[in-house]
Amino acid sequence: MASATATARAEAGGREPDEEPQRRPLFRFGGSRLGGFILVLNLLSLLILFGGALAINEWRPGLIEARQESLTVQAELLANVLREEGVTRGEPTPELDPIRASIWLTDRFIPAGQRVRLYDVNGLLLVDSYQVTEAIGGRPLPDAKPAGAATEDAAKANLLSERRVARADSELAAEVAAALDGSPQSTLRRNESGDRVVSVSIPVRHVRQVLGVLTVESGDVDEILGAQRQALFPFALVALGVNLLGSLLLHLFVARPIMRLSAAADQVKLQRARAISLPDLEDRKDEIGDLARSLESMTDTLSTRMDAIERFAADVSHEIKNPLTSIRSALETLPLVKTDAHREKLTALLQQDVRRLDRLITDISNASRLDAELSRDRPRPVDLNRLLVDIVGVYETTAKPGDIPVVLTAPEQALRVMGRDGPLGQVFRNLIDNARSFSPAGGVVRVTLEDIGDDLPIRVRVEDQGPGIPAENLETVFERFYTSRPKGAVFGSNSGLGLSIVRQIVEAHGGRVHAENKAEGGARFEIVFPAVGRWS
Known part of the structure; x- marks a missing residue:
């Protein structure tokens, strides 16, 4: 059983009565500093990738548009050259001269990597730069396969090639047809090889009449896209670095501290330490710091309780040993003994020691169960008027001749406290029994219940007419096994645990108890409780 002070702290949630709960900063994400830290790291890496993608997406249309504008200017220059070279003529009727066009359209006019085609007014191909050029185009052959390796199905490959060519011809024909309507066209499409090309088609005119279409295409789109991918690569590296850094920080600031706390808890479990103490973690202002402080507080409380249990066990052993020693001596x-008078005296001494031992064991049992009872029962409003009337009524109905009477003074209105009626009843019975044991014959024990309207407004007083308490013992009477009694009092009639139990229960209910001496003589025990709604 823990001491009264330690138990009060435990029942109050591990806080001192005047200690304010720690306030969490309002800027924490969901009340969690670590949660905000993890969220920021993840958002940062996502923002880097998102920003890079936005930059690339804005850059890519700019590159394609710039290439299309360049090809449009080049196509317009070639169309002007066609007119100047006499490829277009107007007599007797406006038409294109395919022979002059073939002579003119040689590779000395076409930059490397580009293809120029000339179509007549019906969309029929007249000249293709790939056909009149002296250069032979192509692409590197794939690496040779080892002997016995499986080869691709030729029929399937031819079918795919035919489909690819048909699709490319269809897209090109649509572009040429749109240009024959008189408006320049700019597209991004695939050629017969499946490569992406930037294509520009402009109408070729003689004065105002459209005589054909000049198409210029460039196959460096993949190079443009490759440049875009290379531009995105630094963003990906930075995002990867941020993720790696975030993982490292999470390991250093979350995983490792939790591992240390786990190892410290294992040390306590293996009884190599009584409490967890990690000052560097406890100084942190996040959830790890909260966890470290909570574990330290918990283990400190457990250590304090263990110390209290050890002291309690030592005190119990000492207190039980005294009556057992007396009983053994009397039995020996x-x-x-030769005379009946001496035998009766020893028998009376044995009976007194047995009663003392029985009372001691009963009080020890009650004290050991107190913590469990306080933690098991949920607080609820308790009417002290009715509780005290019932308790005093029991003393009145069970009174024997010569017993000290108990008088109750209470207001008519109900005074309620938040608590547990069982332990509160034990408080009042212990105080009344203690007062009756010290009262002289003919004395009266008075119990007063009143509302004093203070911070702890409900006050209960238990007064006797006995010899009072020495001034130096007004506080020590609440210690365990305190049994100092005035001269003439019966030895062994008290276990010394009653007032200790009283203080423990009162403080667990948010109240206070103290002892004082009355001016006219006798002792007074005063308890103050918070009213309903003010206890926590």
Whole structure:
């Protein structure tokens, strides 16, 4: 059983009565500093990738548009050259001269990597730069396969090639047809080889009449896209670095501290330490720091309780040993007694020691169960008027001749406290029994319940007419096994645990108890409780 002070702290949630709960900063994400830290790291890497993608997406249309504008200017220059070279003529009727066009359209006019085609007014191909050029185009052959390796199905490959060519011809024909309507066309399409090309088609005119279409295409789109991918690569590297850094920080600031806390808890479990103490973690202002402080507080409380249990066990052993020693001495002496008077005296001493031992064991049992009872029962409003009337009524109905009477003074209105009626009843019974044991014959024990309207407004007083308490013992009477009694009092009638239990229960209910001496003589025990709604 823990001491009264330690138990009060435990019941109050591990806080001192005047200690304010720690306030969390409002800027934490969902109340969690670590949660915000993890969110920021993840968002940062995503923002880097998103920003890079946006930059590339804005750059890519700019590159394609710039290439299309360049090809449009080049196509217009070639169309002007066609007119100047006499490829277009107007007599007797406006038409294109395919022979002059073939002579003119040689590779000395066409930059490397580009293809120029000339179509007549019906969309029929007249000249293709790939056909009149002296250069032979192509692409590197794939690496030779080892002997016995499986080869691709030729029929399937031819079918795919035919489909690819048909699709390319269809897209090109649509572009040429649109240009024959008199408006220049700019597209991004695939050629017969499946490569992406930037294509520009402009109408070739004689004065105002459209005589054909000049198409210029460039196959460096993949190079443009490759440049875009290379531009995105630094963003990906930075995002990867941020993720790696975030993972490292999470390991250093989350995983490793939790591992240390786990190892410290294992040390406590293996009884190599009584409490967890990690000052560097406890100084942190996040959830790890909260966890470290909570574990330290918990283990400190457990250590304090363990110390209290050890001291309690030592005190119990000492207190039980005294009556047992007396009983053993009386039993050893009893066979040697010759007279009946001496035998009756020893028998009375044995009975007194047995009663003392029984009372001591009962109080020890009650004290050991107190923590469990306080933690098991949920607080609820308790009417102290009715509780005290019932308790005093029991003393009145069970009173024997010569017993000290108990008088109750209470207001008519109900005074309620938040608590547990069982432990509160034990408080009042212990105080009344203690007062009756010290009261002289003919004395009266008075119990007063009143509302004093203070911070702890409900006050209960238990007064006797006995010899009072020495001034130096007004506080020590609440210690365990305190049994100092005035001269003439019966030895062994108290276990010394009653007032200790009283303080423990009162403080667990948010109240206070103290002892004082009355001016007219006798002792007074005063308890103050918070009213309903003010106890926590």
